[in-house]
């Protein structure tokens with residue numbers, strides 16, 4: 001059984017006031033709820049860990065450098081994220097891939113760095129709109145998955161987030177059929193490559209998940225949860241998504 005996971009990606013949003021919002025969410029969780037991870041910007045990690053320490057909420061980073069230390073102004077190393085008490089990190093988000101020219105090889109190196117620091121990598125993949133319209137959508141996503149994921153992925157060290165680039169922050173989502181087809185393909189690729197362990201790796205859907213569409217998306221067998229951007233910034237939006245996941 002794969003434990004359901006609701007992960008919130010705050011992106012470059014958040015301050016002390018938003019951390020207080022996290023406290024509200026923490027207090028409303030029961031023991032049997034899905035796993036919840038919030039990924040705030042790096043300067044908030046320590047305080048986020050502190051606020052959530054007596055709750056079921058885990059904290060994660062949004063990116064890590066492939067190296068453990070060195071002359072990389074502005075970057076954050078995976079062991080530093082672990083040192084804050086965070087236990088996961090997003091790697092390969094499409095905004096990093098496009099704005100920071102991160103290719104699959106870089107994402108693979110970052111994933112290895114996350115593992116070496118005892119962090120679970122939430123590894124993002126997903127197609128552009130042009131690739132969705134074209135004939136090779138699934139093959140393109142499969143190639144990205146293969147090239148971004150290092151050997152040795154397990155259900156503990158890796159979560160895959162399928163996020164169509166054109167669905168992120170746009171209010172547009174793929175059809176349920178497209179989500180099912182894509183997640184089934186990702187599951188098949190993971191089990192082909194990693195055997196039984198591939199069946200334990202959770203696959204999240206991401207891209208405009210909202211309280212109004214979450215329940216439908218969570219119907220898909222190989223959707224193990226969601227990576228949520230905008231709707232994770234307010235407990236009143238994120239909580240119904242968590243509740244829909246718990247009910248799925």
Ligand code: PGA
Pocket residue numbers: 009163167168169170206207208209227228229230231
């Ligand atoms: P969104 O972002 O939920 O705001 O579309 C998702 C993401 O980028 O992870």
